[in-house]
Structure formats: C-alpha cells, structure tokens
Amino acid sequence: MKEKLLKGKDSVSSFWASRSKVQKGSVIGGFLLIILLIGVITFASTNTNYVPLYNNLSTQEAGQITTELESRGVPFELENGRSTITVPEEQVDTLLLDLASMGLPNNGSIDYSFFSENTSWGITDNEFNVMKLDAMQTELANLIKSVEGIQDAQVMINVPEEPVFATDVTGEASASIVLNTQPGYQFEGNQIEGLHHLVAKAVPNLPEENIVIMNQYFEYFDQNTQQTANQDTYTHQQTVKKEVERDIQRRLQQMLGTMVGNENIVVSVTADIDFTQENRKEELVEPVDIENMEGLPVSLETIQESYVGEGAAEAGTNEEVGTGEGDVPGYNSGDNGDGEYELDKETINYEFNRIRRDIVESPYKLRDLGIQVAVNNTRSVDNELEYLSQQEQTSVEEGINSILNSIITSSIDGEYNQDLVPDDKTSIVFQEFTETTTPSAEGTTGIPTWLYVVAGILLLIIIVLLFFLIRNRKTSDEVVDQYEEINEQTPIPDLPEKEESEATIRRKQLEKIAKEKPEDFAKLLRSWIGED
Numbered sequence: 001m002k003e004k005l006l007k008g009k010d011s012v013s014s015f016w017a018s019r020s021k022v023q024k025g026s027v028i029g030g031f032l033l034i035i036l037l038i039g040v041i042t043f044a045s046t047n048t049n050y051v052p053l054y055n056n057l058s059t060q061e062a063g064q065i066t067t068e069l070e071s072r073g074v075p076f077e078l079e080n081g082r083s084t085i086t087v088p089e090e091q092v093d094t095l096l097l098d099l100a101s102m103g104l105p106n107n108g109s110i111d112y113s114f115f116s117e118n119t120s121w122g123i124t125d126n127e128f129n130v131m132k133l134d135a136m137q138t139e140l141a142n143l144i145k146s147v148e149g150i151q152d153a154q155v156m157i158n159v160p161e162e163p164v165f166a167t168d169v170t171g172e173a174s175a176s177i178v179l180n181t182q183p184g185y186q187f188e189g190n191q192i193e194g195l196h197h198l199v200a201k202a203v204p205n206l207p208e209e210n211i212v213i214m215n216q217y218f219e220y221f222d223q224n225t226q227q228t229a230n231q232d233t234y235t236h237q238q239t240v241k242k243e244v245e246r247d248i249q250r251r252l253q254q255m256l257g258t259m260v261g262n263e264n265i266v267v268s269v270t271a272d273i274d275f276t277q278e279n280r281k282e283e284l285v286e287p288v289d290i291e292n293m294e295g296l297p298v299s300l301e302t303i304q305e306s307y308v309g310e311g312a313a314e315a316g317t318n319e320e321v322g323t324g325e326g327d328v329p330g331y332n333s334g335d336n337g338d339g340e341y342e343l344d345k346e347t348i349n350y351e352f353n354r355i356r357r358d359i360v361e362s363p364y365k366l367r368d369l370g371i372q373v374a375v376n377n378t379r380s381v382d383n384e385l386e387y388l389s390q391q392e393q394t395s396v397e398e399g400i401n402s403i404l405n406s407i408i409t410s411s412i413d414g415e416y417n418q419d420l421v422p423d424d425k426t427s428i429v430f431q432e433f434t435e436t437t438t439p440s441a442e443g444t445t446g447i448p449t450w451l452y453v454v455a456g457i458l459l460l461i462i463i464v465l466l467f468f469l470i471r472n473r474k475t476s477d478e479v480v481d482q483y484e485e486i487n488e489q490t491p492i493p494d495l496p497e498k499e500e501s502e503a504t505i506r507r508k509q510l511e512k513i514a515k516e517k518p519e520d521f522a523k524l525l526r527s528w529i530g531e532d
Contacts, residue, residue: 056084153178284354305341
C-alpha cells in the first residue's frame with residue numbers, strides 16, 4: 001500500500017513539474033474559481049432575508065407571537081429591545097393572515113366593544129365590574145397615547161366599593177399612570193395640567209390630587225400648584241424645609257464623597273427658612289441728573305418789564321404800593337414823582353422720574369444653615385484597620401471646611417448674610433464607623449446559599465460516578481479471576497514445531513556466515529561466480 005502511494009505521489013510530481021507556468025496558473029485559477037462558486041451558492045442558499053412582521057409590540061404581545069412562531073417552527077429574530085419581530089421575507093404574508101385569524105397580537109385588554117360583542121354571555125356583577133374597569137383603563141390609555149410626545153401609556157385605576165347604606169360616605173378613586181415618552185420630549189405646564197384634568201374627568205369621583213403621572217425614567221409630572229387643598233400651612237412649610245435640607249445634603253454628600261469616599265462620610269443639614277411674605281408699594285420721585293440733583297427742564301417762562309418817566313415808582317418800592325388802609329393793592333396812592341420801573345422774572349418747570357413699584361417679596365429665604373459632618377478616621381490596609389494620623393485629619397478637615405464655607409456663604413440670603421462666620425455654622429467629627437465595617441467583614445466570610453446547592457449537586461454526582469467505577473472494577477476483577485481459573489484447569493498445548501528443509505538450513509548457514517565472516521562469504525560468492 002505504501003509503495004502504491006509513493007508511486008502515485010511521484011507520478012503527480014512529475015506531471016506537475018512537466019507543465020508550463022500558464023498551465024499551472026490555469027489549473028490554480030480554475031480551482032479557486034470553483035471554491036468561490038461553491039461558497040457563493042452555499043451562502044445564497046443558507047442566507048435568509050428577515051423583514052419585520054410586527055413593530056412596537058409590548059412584552060405580552062411579543063411573548064404570545066413568539067410562542068406561536070416556535071410551535072410552528074418558524075425562525076424569527078427579536079430587535080429594538082424585543083419590540084420588533086422579524087421573520088423570513090417569503091413567510092410574512094402567510095403569517096400575517098394566520099395570526100390575524102387567531103386574534104394575535106392580543107394584548108389581553110378589554111375595550112368597550114367587548115360588551116357589545118358578548119352581550120349574550122351570562123356574567124356576574126363582579127365579573128362585569130372587572131371587565132368594565134379593564135375597559136375603562138384601556139380606553140383611557142388609548143386616549144393618552146394620542147397626545148404628542150407619548151408613545152405608550154399604562155393606566156391603573158382604583159375604584160372604591162359602593163357603600164351598602166345610604167348614610168355611608170363614598171370613597172374617592174385614585175389613578176396611577178406610567179407614560180412611555182419620546183426621548184428628549186419636554187412637556188409644558190399646560191400639557192401636564194391638561195393630562196390631570198383629562199384623567200379626572202374620565203373617571204367618576206376622581207380628584208386631580210389623587211392622580212400620579214410618571215414616565216419610564218421615574219420623572220413625576222405634578223401639577224403646578226404651590227399647595228394642595230388638604231395641606232395646611234405648617235405641613236407645607238415643613239415640606240419646603242425638608243426639600244432644601246435634602247438638596248444641600250445631597251450636593252455635599254456627592255462632593256465630599258469624591259474626596260474621602262461615600263462610605264467614609266455622613267452629612268446632616270439643618271436649615272432655618274424665613275416664610276414671611278411681604279407685599280408693599282413704593283412711589284418714588286428721583287431726579288434725572290443724580291449728580292446735580294436736577295430734573296429735566298420741560299418749560300421756561302421769562303418776563304421782563306421796564307418804565308422810565310413821571311409817576312413811575314422807583315425800583316424796589318413795589319412792596320409799598322397799595323399797602324395802606326383803604327388802598328388798592330398795586331396802585332400807588334402816594335405822590336408820583338420822577339422815577340424808573342424794571343421787572344425781570346424767569347420760571348422753569350422741571351420733570352422728575354416718578355417710579356411706582358408693587359413688590360411681592362419671596363416667602364422662602366434661607367435665614368440660617370447648620371451642617372454636621374462625620375468622617376471615618378479608619379482605613380483598611382491588608383484587611384487590618386489603621387487610624388488616620390493627626391496630620392491627615394487636619395488636611396481632610398481643611399478641605400471639608402473650604403467647601404462648607406462656600407456652600408454656607410452662597411446659600412444664606414444676603415439680608416441675613418451680614419457679619420456671617422461660616423465656621424460657627426459647621427461641625428466636623430472624626431470617629432470610627434463600626435456599622436460600615438461589620439457588613440464588609442460578613443460579606444467576605446459569608447458563603448451564598450446557591451454555592452451550597454451547587455456543591456451538594458457536584459458531591460452527589462461524584463458519589464454516583466465512584467459507585468459505578470467501583471462496580472465496574474469488581475466486575476472486571478471477577479472476569480479476570482474466571483479467566484485465570486479456566487487457564488489453570490485447561491492448559492494450552494504447545495504448537496508443533498515444523499521440520500526444517502535442507503534449503504532452509506543452508507540459507508540460515510549462509511546468513512550466519514555473512515554476518516560473522518563477511519570476507520569468507522565474499523570468497524565463497526566469487527568461487528560460485530567463477531564456476532558459473
């Protein structure tokens with residue numbers, strides 16, 4: 001067999017060596033072309049063009065359709081976050097008709113057409129109320145989805161039970177709505193008010209304050225009301241105070257956490273807010289030219305009079321004219337002599353800035369602020385606790401103080417910011433956090449329950465394998481023992497030796513001479529050749 005393979009190899013090598021370069025190139029090119037054609041045909045026959053069967057499906061609808069496709073053995077793919085199902089292009093039309101005849105996709109919701117289609121069914125009052133509520137939720141969700149910027153909506157309505165007695169008070173309904181909004185779309189204030197009003201009018205006995213609307217990012221869309229009807233002044237003020245304290249606390253926790261780690265610092269904030277609201281009116285008159293304290297001249301009146309001759313009163317005697325008892329004012333009743341009269345009068349009317357202000361002061365002014373910071377003075381080095389040195393604590397305290405002083409100065413209102421000492425408003429304490437070290441130690445030594453389950457299963461498998469291995473070994477040992485017993489009982493006879501012929505004996509003698517005495521063997525061969 002080996003000789004045939006060698007002969008075939010030699011013949012192929014000689015054939016290939018005898019060919020020219022053109023012939024060799026033609027053979028290689030044809031071989032590569034055949035491989036390429038086979039690959040293209042294989043890819044074209046195995047590649048399937050997938051096209052969308054349904055788009056924008058909910059999780060429930062996608063599950064129903066994929067289950068049906070799997071039962072039919074139809075290949076499919078899920079895209080766009082499992083909301084789009086794609087199938088082979090040649091099967092789209094058939095699948096659309098078949099699934100439509102089966103009522104798929106079916107989101108499991110009930111609309112108001114359900115009652116007209118199933119009026120002949122006998123249902124109880126409870127079943128009717130459940131279907132009615134489901135239909136109300138479905139129709140309200142469809143109504144909300146028609147609003148711009150909303151892709152999908154899910155509505156949950158809680159309707160209280162009807163009172164048994166007429167004297168009982170009917171409870172209020174509530175609604176929770178989750179919107180799937182378009183990315184980047186921002187609702188305006190009037191749109192949020194419209195959604196609350198729409199839901200309140202669609203459900204009986206549903207106040208607008210019992211409606212909660214949020215989107216898929218957990219952003220709440222609350223009404224732009226400063227205070228609800230059921231909320232008194234004290235509760236409202238405490239809510240504002242907590243929001244201010246929480247906002248400052250979160251910012252400080254984030255900033256200081258980047259310095260020493262969130263697990264090594266705790267921040268507490270207390271705020272004092274002035275809720276006094278002031279309404280006042282101011283009517284101010286200010287000069288146009290503030291430097292010279294002058295107004296803007298709008299009119300100018302100049303009067304000049306002069307007279308020379310007899311009967312003219314002398315200048316400067318006007319105040320004496322007609323001043324006697326029974327005299328006519330302005331008429332000279334005395335002797336008229338020679339004199340002269342002159343009058344210069346100039347009147348200028350100025351206009352000033354008249355400012356009227358209706359001022360409503362904000363009722364939320366941060367009057368005082370106190371910040372307490374607790375810092376962990378230990379750190380873990382090679383699973384051992386190590387305390388911070390005094391120099392390290394001083395460095396950390398200086399960094400925290402600079403941030404706290406900036407926050408306090410910028411947060412407190414300017415009216416109360418006079419003679420402010422930020423260091424008096426802060427407190428920094430270094431201590432060991434025992435509560436944070438205990439969970440970490442337990443987390444490093446604790447073994448999860450699933451690990452015990454896996455270890456038990458592996459141990460059971462090992463025991464079963466050892467059992468079968470020992471059993472097989474015992475079986476093989478028994479077979480070997482039986483075989484040995486049979487050999488001992490029935491000894492195998494030796495094979496008969498064949499008698500050697502004279503030619504065989506001579507050949508062995510010649511081989512022995514050739515190995516041991518090659519010179520004598522050569523002489524013997526030459527003598528045989530000479531005789532021939």
